[in-house]
Amino acid sequence: MSALTRFLGDSPLRVAIKLLVVSLIVGFVMSVFDWTPWDVYHGLRETILRIWNMGWAAIGDFFGYIVLGAVIVIPAFLVLRLLSLRR
Numbered sequence: 001m002s003a004l005t006r007f008l009g010d011s012p013l014r015v016a017i018k019l020l021v022v023s024l025i026v027g028f029v030m031s032v033f034d035w036t037p038w039d040v041y042h043g044l045r046e047t048i049l050r051i052w053n054m055g056w057a058a059i060g061d062f063f064g065y066i067v068l069g070a071v072i073v074i075p076a077f078l079v080l081r082l083l084s085l086r087r
Contacts, residue, residue, distance in 0.1 A: 008015045030036070051058075 005011055010018075030040075
C-alpha cells in the first residue's frame with residue numbers, strides 16, 4: 001500500500017469519485033436553499049461570535065445548574081446508600 005493510499009484511506013481514483021459525488025450533493029442542497037460559500041462562512045462566524053459573547057453567562061448558568069441538581073441528587077444518593085447499608 002502506497003503512502004498516498006494510506007493517507008487518503010482508499011485508492012486516489014475512488015477518493016476522487018467519492019469527493020465528486022459528495023460535492024454534487026452539497027452543491028445541489030446549497031443551490032436549493034440559495035446559499036453561497038460566503039453565506040455559510042458568515043453564518044458560522046456569527047454563530048461563533050454569539051456563543052463567545054454569551055459564553056461567560058453560559059458558564060455561570062452551567063455551574064448554577066450543577067448546584068441546583070446537586071441539591072436533589074446528593075441527598076438522594078446518600079439516602080439510597082444508607083438504605084442499602086441496612087441490607
